[in-house]
Structure formats: structure tokens, C-alpha cells
Amino acid sequence: MKWIEYQQPDGKRIPAWKRTLGVSEETGEVFVPAGMAGEQNVLLCASYDGTAVATNQSHLYVPASWLSREFPDTKELCDIMTARARETLDSE
Numbered sequence: 650m651k652w653i654e655y656q657q658p659d660g661k662r663i664p665a666w667k668r669t670l671g672v673s674e675e676t677g678e679v680f681v682p683a684g685m686a687g688e689q690n691v692l693l694c695a696s697y698d699g700t701a702v703a704t705n706q707s708h709l710y711v712p713a714s715w716l717s718r719e720f721p722d723t724k725e726l727c728d729i730m731t732a733r734a735r736e737t738l739d740s741e
Contacts, residue, residue, distance in 0.1 A: 666708040680710035
């Protein structure tokens, strides 16, 4: 897993885990913070579905495609975060 941590936006205090994304080196799947929809609830649903879960600095991350499908309220943010991760990887 390749982890990407984005800088703190000017004038805002956002925890590092909320500014971090993971990208699977095997599949290219973008993993986003499970906390976007409540870590415990997301973990239970992901476990039930057999969905991959990654851990970074004691926080859970799940595939953006899965989270946006299972928790539709996160779709817009998942799409933005996925696009941002792709842009970052393309510029490296």
C-alpha cells in the first residue's frame, strides 16, 4: 500500500488521518478513511461483505468504490479523493 498524506489546508486544522489516502500497489484501488462514515459501522459492513480493510496509524481505510456504493452520502467526497489520488500519482 502506498500512503499519500496531503498538507494541512491554510487556516484549517484537519487530522492527518483525514488527509491520508492509500493506493493499493497491486490493484491501484484508492482507499479512503473509514471514519468518513463511522469507523465501527464501516468495519462491521466491510467484514460482512468480505471487503478489504487497510490500517494506517491506528485508523481504518476502505476502498473508495465500496464506501461510495455502500454509504451513498460519501460518494461525492470519495470521487474527489479518488481523483486527487490519481492526480498525485500521475504527477510523480
